[in-house]
Amino acid sequence: MRISIIGSGYVGLVTGMGFIKLGNEVIFVDVDERKITMINNAEPPIYEEGLEELMKEFRGKYYATKDYREAILNSDVTFIAVGTPSREDGSIDLKYVESAAKAIGEALKEKDPYHVIVVKSTVLPGTTEGVVKPLIEEHSGKKAFGDFGLAMNPEFLREGVALNDFLNPDRVVIGVQDERTKEVLEKLYEPINAPKVFTDIKTAEMIKYASNAFLATKISFANEIGNICKKLGIDSWKVFEGVGLDHRISPHFFKTGIGWGGSCFPKDTRALIRKTEELGEEPLILKAVVEVNEKQPLKLIELLKKHVPELKGKTVGVLGLAFKPDTDDVRETRAYPVIKKLLEDGARVITYDPQAMENFKGFYPDVGEKITYANSPREVLEATDVILIVTEWKEFEELDYSGKIVVDGRRVKAAEKTARIYEGVCW
Known part of the structure; x- marks a missing residue:
C-alpha cells in the first residue's frame, strides 16, 4: 500500500520504516525542515537501534515533505503520529492532532477515492470521534465511515527496541466502526504474525x-x-x-x-x-x-549523603542521562531530578551518556563549570571518586569501579563487584 505518516518522531518514523520493511511505500509529513532533510538523506533524526541501517537499505521507498496535499493525494492510508504533550495540569495538549486533522481534511477535499485515516497518537477515549472526526469532516466536506475511513491504532513501542516491537508485537489493536476500514487495516497488518484485536474506537484508545x-x-x-x-x-x-x-x-x-x-x-x-x-x-x-x-530518584542522593554528608564543592560523577539505555531520549529522565538536587546542594557534576548528552544540555544550557560533559565513562571515573549510576548502558558493565563510592540506581553488576563502597537503591 501507499502510506502517509503525519509526524516523524519516534512513533511516526519507526512505524513508517516498519511498514516499508513489510513491502509498502511511505511519505513522511513533518513541519521540521531539519527532519525532512535528514530523512531524505537516509539519516535518522533520532537514535533508535537498527533504524539507520533500515533507512539506508530501503532508500527510494520513502521520502519526507511538508506538503499534506501531496502526501494525501499520493497515499491510500494516513497515520496521525504527532505528539500529544502534557499541559501543566496533566491534561494533554491536542494542538498538533487538531492541526493535522484540519490539514488532512483540506487535502481530502480534492480526493475522490476512499481514504483511511488512522490515529496512532496517544489520545484519551473519545478524542478520535469527538475531536479528529468533526475537524476532518468540517474541512473536507465529507462524512466519516462513508466518504472516508477513520480508525484508532495505538502504538506499544518501547524505545531502544521499537523496530522489533513494531515487527514482532504482542498484539495489534485496531479500533474501527465501518467494515471497509477494517478490511483495509486487516490487509495492511496481514504480514505481522500477532493477535489482532478489533474493537470500537474508544475501547482502542483506552487499551493504550x-x-x-x-x-x-x-x-x-x-x-x-x-x-x-x-x-x-x-x-x-x-x-x-x-x-x-x-x-x-x-x-x-x-x-x-x-x-x-x-x-x-x-x-x-x-x-x-x-x-x-x-x-x-x-x-x-x-x-x-x-x-x-x-x-524514587532522590533515593540516590539520600544514600550518597550516608557516605558524603557534605556535597558542597564536591565533584560527583553521573553515568547515564537518557531515561533508559539504547535511546537518546531525555524526556522525564530520572537524571534530571538527580542532577538538579546535586546542583542545589552545591556539588559540581561530571557526566557521560553515549547518546543523550546533546539532548540533556537543553535542560542546563548555561551552567558554566557546574556541569562537565565527559568524552567517555572512564573520564568520569578519573575525575571523581563519587559515582551515581542513572542509566544501565551496557558499556558501564565494562568499567572497573575500584576505589570508588558508587550509588547505583540500575544494578550494574560490575559496580557491585568492584566498587570500594557500593550502595544499590533498592537492594
Missing part, C-alpha cells in the same frame, strides 16, 4: 492508557517493596525473581531502581488521572503510582 498505567503501577509497586527491602537488608531483585515466577504476575517490569521516565508513562498516567477526576472519580492508585515515582 490502561496498558501504560498498569506497567507504571507495576514499577512503582516494585520500588515501594524495594524501599522496604532496603531497610530490612533484603535483596529486592531476589524477591521479585520469586514473585515473578507466579504465572498470574510475570517477572516483567519488576526491576527495582529509581523509577520510570520517558515520553509515555509520565504523560499518559497524568492524563488518565486528570480525565478520571473530570469524570468525578478519585484515581487513588494512579496518584500513588506517580508520587512513588517522583520520590
Whole structure:
C-alpha cells in the first residue's frame, strides 16, 4: 500500500520504516525542515537501534515533505503520529492532532477515492470521534465511515527496541466502526504474525492508557517493596525473581531502581488521572503510582549523603542521562531530578551518556563549570571518586569501579563487584 505518516518522531518514523520493511511505500509529513532533510538523506533524526541501517537499505521507498496535499493525494492510508504533550495540569495538549486533522481534511477535499485515516497518537477515549472526526469532516466536506475511513491504532513501542516491537508485537489493536476500514487495516497488518484485536474506537484508545498505567503501577509497586527491602537488608531483585515466577504476575517490569521516565508513562498516567477526576472519580492508585515515582530518584542522593554528608564543592560523577539505555531520549529522565538536587546542594557534576548528552544540555544550557560533559565513562571515573549510576548502558558493565563510592540506581553488576563502597537503591 501507499502510506502517509503525519509526524516523524519516534512513533511516526519507526512505524513508517516498519511498514516499508513489510513491502509498502511511505511519505513522511513533518513541519521540521531539519527532519525532512535528514530523512531524505537516509539519516535518522533520532537514535533508535537498527533504524539507520533500515533507512539506508530501503532508500527510494520513502521520502519526507511538508506538503499534506501531496502526501494525501499520493497515499491510500494516513497515520496521525504527532505528539500529544502534557499541559501543566496533566491534561494533554491536542494542538498538533487538531492541526493535522484540519490539514488532512483540506487535502481530502480534492480526493475522490476512499481514504483511511488512522490515529496512532496517544489520545484519551473519545478524542478520535469527538475531536479528529468533526475537524476532518468540517474541512473536507465529507462524512466519516462513508466518504472516508477513520480508525484508532495505538502504538506499544518501547524505545531502544521499537523496530522489533513494531515487527514482532504482542498484539495489534485496531479500533474501527465501518467494515471497509477494517478490511483495509486487516490487509495492511496481514504480514505481522500477532493477535489482532478489533474493537470500537474508544475501547482502542483506552487499551493504550490502561496498558501504560498498569506497567507504571507495576514499577512503582516494585520500588515501594524495594524501599522496604532496603531497610530490612533484603535483596529486592531476589524477591521479585520469586514473585515473578507466579504465572498470574510475570517477572516483567519488576526491576527495582529509581523509577520510570520517558515520553509515555509520565504523560499518559497524568492524563488518565486528570480525565478520571473530570469524570468525578478519585484515581487513588494512579496518584500513588506517580508520587512513588517522583520520590524514587532522590533515593540516590539520600544514600550518597550516608557516605558524603557534605556535597558542597564536591565533584560527583553521573553515568547515564537518557531515561533508559539504547535511546537518546531525555524526556522525564530520572537524571534530571538527580542532577538538579546535586546542583542545589552545591556539588559540581561530571557526566557521560553515549547518546543523550546533546539532548540533556537543553535542560542546563548555561551552567558554566557546574556541569562537565565527559568524552567517555572512564573520564568520569578519573575525575571523581563519587559515582551515581542513572542509566544501565551496557558499556558501564565494562568499567572497573575500584576505589570508588558508587550509588547505583540500575544494578550494574560490575559496580557491585568492584566498587570500594557500593550502595544499590533498592537492594
